[in-house]
Amino acid sequence: MSSVRDALGCHAVGIQHGDKRGLSLGQELSLCASDSPDCWILRGASAEDAVTCGLDPSSGLLRSLRLSPVLCVVGINNDPSLSEDADMSATISAAKRASVTGIPSIAVCIASTSVGLPLEPAQMALQAVLGAVGRTIQEGAELTTAANCPRAHFPFPLNGRWSALGTNQLPVDAEIQASLSAASADFAASDCWSLGEMALTNGDASAPKSSPEDKRSILRRAFCDGDTFVCLHVPPRWSLSHTPKPFTSTLPGVIWHQQQSSNQYQPTSEGATFVPQLNTDKVINSTRPCSTSESTSLPISFTIGTGTTLCDSSTRGDVDAVLSGKASLTTLQTWPHSHAFSLLDDLKVEALRESPRGLPLWLDE
Known part of the structure; x- marks a missing residue:
């Protein structure tokens, strides 16, 4: 929260939540104040719950506090949601949920699951990104309330969508x-x-x-309207002064998860020596899987292990960026590909154009 206040000079409200995923539909979630000022605890909630309860324009926490949303920052979390792992990321799901409400959003992840990692590298990276975001979402010299919250109908066709x-x-x-x-x-x-x-x-x-300038203008509009959001991945040992270009604008990289499963079969009497009890044969036969062949049996359970994770080189991939020690900034779509609000491919390509620091130029122009 201090990073947001320092970079944007605005009021910041935080909501703490649990590790569960998804929306807790139909469940009552209790809210209480934490020991930190302007910070609240939503008990038994997920990150998506916290975003929904905080930003709901009709009855959310901010509305009750008589505050208007400007930007939503989800994280900083230990969540290596690179490449296809983004689909299972609680952090990215929550940022997308905020974008659906029409609020510009940033997901901030430390690209590691190790515990006890320092937050300072991610905080420094976030503060640098927030400076660029602040210039994007403000009008003149002042930050403005998210104009597309609550969402309104938009005229067809919309440029670049x-x-x-x-x-x-x-x-x-x-x-x-x-x-x-x-x-x-x-x-x-x-x-x-x-x-x-x-x-x-x-x-x-x-x-x-x-023109490239027109495309970057559309990208800024899409971010401000919540039709795209930004994901920042920071390596655990990242430093702002590590290289002349500490950031890079990226696409989802290439990771292959080759999970393996082990199975277990129903125990039988084969190979055992014992005195038959009443009904033993009947019980054994009833638990055998139905099959046209007596020699065929099916497993009764599976256990999925971690298996092997492979990484292939990919041009401007977020995985490649993090492995090289750079902070990755990816412009992600809020909506599925070819949805009416989703961006055309040439705009996604323009999102790769970088400023001297490596941030997307549409954000840091």
């Missing part, structure tokens, strides 16, 4: 265009949304090219 499907931003062939036009007409009639002026085209038309 999949909602522009069928326009000159994302052209399609004539057959698909015809089906899109019919679906759009039905949607407008039933939902009464204005689709705006759709510059419909086909695959033969040349789409206008946005």
